[in-house]
Amino acid sequence: MRRVRPYRLARPSWCVPVIAYLLVFFVIPLIANLLRSRPVDAAIGGGPFFYYVKLLTDPYYAGVLLETTKVALITTFVCLLVGYPVAYFMVRFAGRWNALIVFCVVAPLLTSIIMRTFGWRVLLARRGVLNAWLLDWGLITRPFELADQPIAVYIGLVHVLVPFMVLSINAVLQGIDVQLEDSARVLGAGRLRTFWHVTLPLSVDGIATGCILVFVLTNGSFLTMLLLGGGRITTLSLLIYQQFSTTQDVGFAAAMGNVLMLVALLGFLLQFRLLRRRGVKP
Amino acid sequence: MSVRPHGGGNNTTAGAPVELADVSKSFGGVQVLKPLRLALVPGEMLALLGPSGCGKTTTLRLIAGFEAPDTGSIRVAGRDVTGLPPNKRGLGMVFQNYSLFPHMTVGENVAFGLRMRRTGRAEKARRVREMLATVRLDGYEDRLIHQLSGGQQQRIALARALATSPSVLLLDEPLGALDKNLRERMQFELRDIQRRLGITSILVTHDQEEALTMSDRVAVMAHGEVLQVGRPTEVYDRPLTRFVSEFLGTANIFAAVVTGANGPNRWSVALDAQPHAAGTVESPAALAPGQRVTLAVRPERLSLGPPTDGTVRATVRDVVFRGTYFAYELTASGQPQPVFAYTQLRQPVAADAAVGLSWEPGGAVILQDTA
Ligand SMILES: Nc1ncnc2c1ncn2[C@@H]1O[C@H](COP(=O)(O)OP(=O)(O)O)[C@@H](O)[C@H]1O
Ligand SMILES: [Mg+2]
Numbered sequence: 001m002r003r004v005r006p007y008r009l010a011r012p013s014w015c016v017p018v019i020a021y022l023l024v025f026f027v028i029p030l031i032a033n034l035l036r037s038r039p040v041d042a043a044i045g046g047g048p049f050f051y052y053v054k055l056l057t058d059p060y061y062a063g064v065l066l067e068t069t070k071v072a073l074i075t076t077f078v079c080l081l082v083g084y085p086v087a088y089f090m091v092r093f094a095g096r097w098n099a100l101i102v103f104c105v106v107a108p109l110l111t112s113i114i115m116r117t118f119g120w121r122v123l124l125a126r127r128g129v130l131n132a133w134l135l136d137w138g139l140i141t142r143p144f145e146l147a148d149q150p151i152a153v154y155i156g157l158v159h160v161l162v163p164f165m166v167l168s169i170n171a172v173l174q175g176i177d178v179q180l181e182d183s184a185r186v187l188g189a190g191r192l193r194t195f196w197h198v199t200l201p202l203s204v205d206g207i208a209t210g211c212i213l214v215f216v217l218t219n220g221s222f223l224t225m226l227l228l229g230g231g232r233i234t235t236l237s238l239l240i241y242q243q244f245s246t247t248q249d250v251g252f253a254a255a256m257g258n259v260l261m262l263v264a265l266l267g268f269l270l271q272f273r274l275l276r277r278r279g280v281k282p
Numbered sequence: 283m284s285v286r287p288h289g290g291g292n293n294t295t296a297g298a299p300v301e302l303a304d305v306s307k308s309f310g311g312v313q314v315l316k317p318l319r320l321a322l323v324p325g326e327m328l329a330l331l332g333p334s335g336c337g338k339t340t341t342l343r344l345i346a347g348f349e350a351p352d353t354g355s356i357r358v359a360g361r362d363v364t365g366l367p368p369n370k371r372g373l374g375m376v377f378q379n380y381s382l383f384p385h386m387t388v389g390e391n392v393a394f395g396l397r398m399r400r401t402g403r404a405e406k407a408r409r410v411r412e413m414l415a416t417v418r419l420d421g422y423e424d425r426l427i428h429q430l431s432g433g434q435q436q437r438i439a440l441a442r443a444l445a446t447s448p449s450v451l452l453l454d455e456p457l458g459a460l461d462k463n464l465r466e467r468m469q470f471e472l473r474d475i476q477r478r479l480g481i482t483s484i485l486v487t488h489d490q491e492e493a494l495t496m497s498d499r500v501a502v503m504a505h506g507e508v509l510q511v512g513r514p515t516e517v518y519d520r521p522l523t524r525f526v527s528e529f530l531g532t533a534n535i536f537a538a539v540v541t542g543a544n545g546p547n548r549w550s551v552a553l554d555a556q557p558h559a560a561g562t563v564e565s566p567a568a569l570a571p572g573q574r575v576t577l578a579v580r581p582e583r584l585s586l587g588p589p590t591d592g593t594v595r596a597t598v599r600d601v602v603f604r605g606t607y608f609a610y611e612l613t614a615s616g617q618p619q620p621v622f623a624y625t626q627l628r629q630p631v632a633a634d635a636a637v638g639l640s641w642e643p644g645g646a647v648i649l650q651d652t653a
Contacts, residue, residue: 179381185368186346186375188398188446197394201385 030261037255051255061239065259068235071225072218075157079214080207082158083165087206088199090166091173105163113160117227120156121147124228148230156224161217165210172206173199208274212267219260236260297360298322299450299482300345305354307340314340315506317354322450327476327483329493332503333529338486341503342452345484347371359449369398374448374481378455380439382427388414388438389423395446413441416475433464440472444479451476451483457492469496490530494518502526519580524649527578534584534621535649536577540569548643551575555616559594562643569648576649583645584623586610586637593638596621598631612637 038048055061090101108116123129124146131143146152176199184194222237229238236256243253298321307315315337322328330338343349345356347368355364363371374395382391389410396406414420417437422430430438436456443451456472457465473496476483487493493500494514501511502525510522521527524535538551544562549569553559563577589595596612599620603609610623623639631637 177379177381179377179379180383182346182348182368183375183377183381183383183442184394184398185348186371186373186452187395187442188369189394190367190369193398198383 033254033257033261037251037258039251051252052259054252055255055259064234064236064239067233068219068237071153071157071233071235072215075154075161075218076211076214078154078158079162079165080211083162083210084169084207086162087166087169087173090170092178105166108160109163113223114227116160117156117224120152120159120228124152124155147228148232150229150233152228152230153225153233156228157218157221160221160224161214164213164217168210168213169203169206172203172209176202205274209271212271216264216267219263297357299324299359300484301357302341302345303355303357305341305344305351305356307337307344307349307352313506315344315351318506318508320501320508320511322482322484323499324482325480326498327473327485327496329497329500330484330486330503331490331493331500331529332488334488336503337506338488338503339454340506342375342454342484342486345450346373346375346452372446372448373450373452374443374446375452376436376439376443376454376456378458380435380459382435382439382442384427386427387423388419388425388427388430391427391438392423392442392445394442399446409445413445416444416479417441418471432460433468436460436468437471440475444475444481449482451481453483453485455486455488458487458489465492472496494530502529504529520647521578521649523651524576524578525651527647527649532581532622533578534581535619536579536617538575538577540571540573540575542571545643551577551646553577553594553616555614556594558592560592561594561641561646563646563648564644565648576651577646578649579641579646581609581622581624582607583641584621584639585641586623586625586629586631587640589636589638593640594621596637596639598633598635598637600633601628603628612639614639 037051039050055065086101086105090098094101111119121128125131126143126145126147128147130146131140134140135143180198180202181194184198185191189197219235220237222235222241225233225235225238226241237260240253240256240260243249243256300320300322302318302320304317304319305315306313306317318341320341330341332338340349344351345358347363347366347370351364355362357363358371358373383394386394392410392413393406396409401409410423411420414422417440419434419437419441422434422438427435427438436459440456453472457468460468469492485493485497497514499511500514500517502509502517504525510517510526512520517526518530521530521533524533527533527535537554538561539554541550541552541560544550547564547566548562549565551561551563553561561577563575569575587593594614596614598610598612600611601608602611604624607624607626608628610625610629612621612623614621621639629637
């Protein structure tokens with residue numbers, strides 16, 4: 001007897017091209033990278049984890065690792081502080097202006113990173129627009145050097161990464177019924193306590209998603225550090241770039257890349273678990 | 283069980299529990315509420331009844347403080363609250379879709395208002411137990427919201443609103459999302475709890491049956507205006523306008539002319555459609571012979587009989603058994619709209635039979651508007 005198969009729009013076989021593509025251009029390079037991170041020259045000694053041990057124990061590299069984490073954490077935190085109010089405003093008050101705000105939020109992503117970054121240099125430089133205004137208004141007497149400073153890196157990073165935060169939180173806030181906030185208000189909660197006890201806990205998913213995204217993306221950026229940091233901020237991804245382009249220490253660069261990869265995977269694992277926990281809800 | 287409101291409900295203050303004085307509201311240039319006057323009687327359940335979009339929810343949101351009125355003032359328990367935010371008004375509210383906090387347990391939901399008032403832990407737990415007992419969901423403290431059925435969620439929403447002993451309970455279509463059987467059960471239960479606690483309540487609904495069965499008084503609204511306020515029997519039997527008459531149930535509307543007095547507060551009328559058909563109406567206001575009037579007669583007030591002199595001649599079009607009564611659809615010559623008559627027993631008339639319709643003097647009312 002023929003089994004009647006339920007009608008499905010998509011068939012599992014449709015996934016084959018995607019899987020093949022990912023296999024060739026994603027999985028195989030990753031495995032190759034894993035192999036590459038072993039020292040080629042057995043004479044160095046220290047076994048297959050030589051580069052990893054070096055990365056974690058050498059004070060300089062451990063410092064870079066620490067700085068990478070610091071930059072990612074600060075950027076994530078600033079993005080959250082900047083992004084949450086924007087997302088909240090969009091969902092609760094913007095109404096028909098919503099589309100315009102979405103465009104403004106996404107605009108930095110549509111600009112080439114080189115243009116965007118040099119734009120910031122123009123604004124922040126010693127003879128830049130910002131300094132010119134501050135001088136004109138008499139707020140400062142001597143121009144500040146703002147480019148080639150850590151602050152410039154943070155500004156550049158937040159500028160390009162805040163959309164991910166805004167859109168993640170926006171999506172979750174949209175699902176929160178305003179009437180829940182109204183209910184809290186009638187029950188005696190002021191605006192702040194309504195936010196703290198109702199809106200914030202209900203938007204935790206969006207916050208987590210946004211934070212993980214921004215954290216992982218910060219870890220992966222190096223152009224912003226390169227072009228705006230003036231050598232004052234060295235993160236793992238910048239170091240990888242330098243290892244490749246100057247010292248050509250491919251093995252070490254591969255090891256660092258794998259560490260970054262691990263962090264990214266951990267981030268997505270965390271997010272996955274968060275979603276699964278939520279999935280219990282009908 | 284005796285659970286009396288305490289705290290928030292300050293019954294010693296003079297004045298109505300809720301009083302709206304000339305409150306009006308516009309959204310974007312459209313007047314949604316015309317200047318509205320409404321005063322509640324302590325302990326009553328007032329139904330705000332009207333078709334969808336007539337401004338019921340807006341009225342409730344003005345009282346709750348989510349919207350600010352353009353004109354007029356709102357007093358709660360004798361205190362002017364017009365400028366106060368919702369959290370300072372001491373009211374309780376139940377929303378149509380329950381609006382329970384999904385990230386909290388049942389107990390935490392019920393305790394939310396008490397927590398906002400910084401009630402002590404022991405008192406809070408006692409009060410939550412008490413409220414859960416009131417809505418007959420004892421021991422549900424640790425359940426999660428999504429584990430509850432619609433009816434249970436409704437009751438938890440009620441318990442949450444009552445936990446802080448609000449001076450007034452606002453109910454915005456509280457049973458709208460429940461299926462018919464459950465809704466009828468909940469109507470009785472809600473009414474019972476409201477009576478037991480003696481809490482002044484406003485029930486918003488577009489369901490006339492719900493308004494009539496549950497409330498002490500009904501305020502009929504249309505197009506942002508309160509058309510008539512009165513006891514359910516009063517608005518049902520003595521509607522002032524055609525709209526009220528038709529919104530509360532089926533009504534047969536006849537244009538007629540007064541022919542003369544016919545006893546105290548009684549007048550004889552002749553129908554425009556059938557001048558030979560005579561009827562009697564009661565009217566507290568004096569009528570002049572020759573005056574044109576519009577009559578409303580409820581279908582259950584019409585009796586079917588043989589087409590004798592003085593009755594309204596009509597032809598039976600259809601009979602439908604509606605469970606507790608038979609509904610006759612008839613056409614009366616000269617009357618463009620069909621006429622409906624409800625009877626308890628099936629009448630010995632066939633389809634297309636000619637019948638005579640008549641009513642007792644109290645069965646017809648004179649409407650204020652013209653036909
Ligand atoms: N915030 C608002 N902005 C604009 N129009 C509104 C708003 N709230 C209600 N309205 C309009 O006011 C009218 C009355 O609405 P509402 O009070 O919700 O009616 P009801 O509860 O009786 O169905 C509707 O036409 C609705 O579109
Ligand atoms: Mg409504």
